[in-house]
Amino acid sequence: MKKMGQFPHRRWNALRQSWVLVSPHRTQRPWLGEVGQKAAPSEVAYDPQCYLCPGNQRAGGATNPAYEGIFSFVNDYSALLPDSPLVMEPPVSPLLVAEPARGLCKVLCFHPNHSLTLARMSRAEIRRVVDAWTQEYTELAALDWIEYVQIFENRGAMMGASNPHPHCQIWATGFMPDEPAAETVAQRKHLASTGHCLLCDYLAAEEKEQATEGRIIFENEHFAALVPWWATWPFEAMVVSRRHLGSLPELNVEERDALADALKRLTTRFDNLFQTSFPYTMGFHQSPTDSETHPEWHFHAHFYPPLLRSATVRKFMVGFEMLGMPQRDITPETAAERLRACPEFRQDEAR
Ligand SMILES: [Zn+2]
Ligand SMILES: [Zn+2]
Numbered sequence: 061m062k063k064m065g066q067f068p069h070r071r072w073n074a075l076r077q078s079w080v081l082v083s084p085h086r087t088q089r090p091w092l093g094e095v096g097q098k099a100a101p102s103e104v105a106y107d108p109q110c111y112l113c114p115g116n117q118r119a120g121g122a123t124n125p126a127y128e129g130i131f132s133f134v135n136d137y138s139a140l141l142p143d144s145p146l147v148m149e150p151p152v153s154p155l156l157v158a159e160p161a162r163g164l165c166k167v168l169c170f171h172p173n174h175s176l177t178l179a180r181m182s183r184a185e186i187r188r189v190v191d192a193w194t195q196e197y198t199e200l201a202a203l204d205w206i207e208y209v210q211i212f213e214n215r216g217a218m219m220g221a222s223n224p225h226p227h228c229q230i231w232a233t234g235f236m237p238d239e240p241a242a243e244t245v246a247q248r249k250h251l252a253s254t255g256h257c258l259l260c261d262y263l264a265a266e267e268k269e270q271a272t273e274g275r276i277i278f279e280n281e282h283f284a285a286l287v288p289w290w291a292t293w294p295f296e297a298m299v300v301s302r303r304h305l306g307s308l309p310e311l312n313v314e315e316r317d318a319l320a321d322a323l324k325r326l327t328t329r330f331d332n333l334f335q336t337s338f339p340y341t342m343g344f345h346q347s348p349t350d351s352e353t354h355p356e357w358h359f360h361a362h363f364y365p366p367l368l369r370s371a372t373v374r375k376f377m378v379g380f381e382m383l384g385m386p387q388r389d390i391t392p393e394t395a396a397e398r399l400r401a402c403p404e405f406r407q408d409e410a411r
């Protein structure tokens with residue numbers, strides 16, 4: 061591991077039967093200015109200190125263009141590199157297994173305005189982001205060595221987001237990460253044993269249950285937002301397409317509009333729940349981009365917000381949850397009911 065230990069790689073956890081991604085080169089990442097920086101939405105549309113604002117210089121030395129719409133670039137401090145060596149020294153023990161890990165990490169700014177969030181953006185502005193996500197997925201999927209494209213947003217200091225500028229990250233990997241890999245196995249198994257798609261069946265079950273035990277927060281013509289039956293985080297949510305499709309490029313024009321609408325409405329309800337800019341990690345799960353076909357895959361987004369009772373009281377996954385299994389107090393049904401009671405407009409927004 062001497063030389064290889066300098067490059068991104070993933071190590072096999074033989075006890076847990078899962079992988080951990082190691083990015084040793086990333087320790088050079090500048091940390092100055094990130095510690096203690098507030099990641100609440102900014103009140104200023106332009107921050108001269110922000111490395112994502114138009115025209116500003118980034119820590120890596122590059123200068124952002126004076127962009128007016130959406131801007132994406134390769135992360136200056138990528139956790140994965142496209143040119144990592146593809147061979148590793150043979151393991152000295154079958155319990156000390158590592159694999160090379162290649163990938164591409166990008167950053168995508170949703171908007172030049174530093175003070176916005178998805179909830180504060182208009183449907184038309186979010187729709188342009190949906191188009192950009194689709195384009196990024198398509199371009200990265202076309203690279204023959206990319207097996208998965210993970211689009212995700214960390215929002216708020218509580219989720220470790222150091223910069224309030226509206227942006228997301230895209231990590232395209234030469235391997236399947238564990239979370240979508242587990243969902244691939246489950247969806248394949250369901251399709252093989254029933255002939256149906258798992259999430260199509262799940263959404264039908266939720267729609268049927270809605271009259272008695274509602275976990276659906278809202279639906280529009282093409283998407284449903286719900287607190288899943290198996291939710292771990294207090295106000296965890298999923299946005300699921302109502303039509304069976306595997307990835308962003310399969311959305312038609314109306315479905316792209318409907319996705320923007322669903323994201324606007326869900327993030328606004330979240331902000332209204334505790335009258336705060338709601339922190340979360342959100343991201344899309346979609347068809348792997350390996351050489352296989354994936355009829356089992358059903359496109360969806362996960363939202364994992366940490367807040368429990370107020371803008372400051374968060375849930376921690378510690379103790380029994382770290383050593384045993386996740387546990388929750390508030391039921392998913394109650395969480396969905398609370399989110400259904402939240403308005404879909406912002407107090408400071410003209411209606
Ligand atoms: Zn900014
Ligand atoms: Zn489906």
Ligand SMILES: [Zn+2]
Nearest residue numbers: 243345360362
């Ligand atoms: Zn998923």
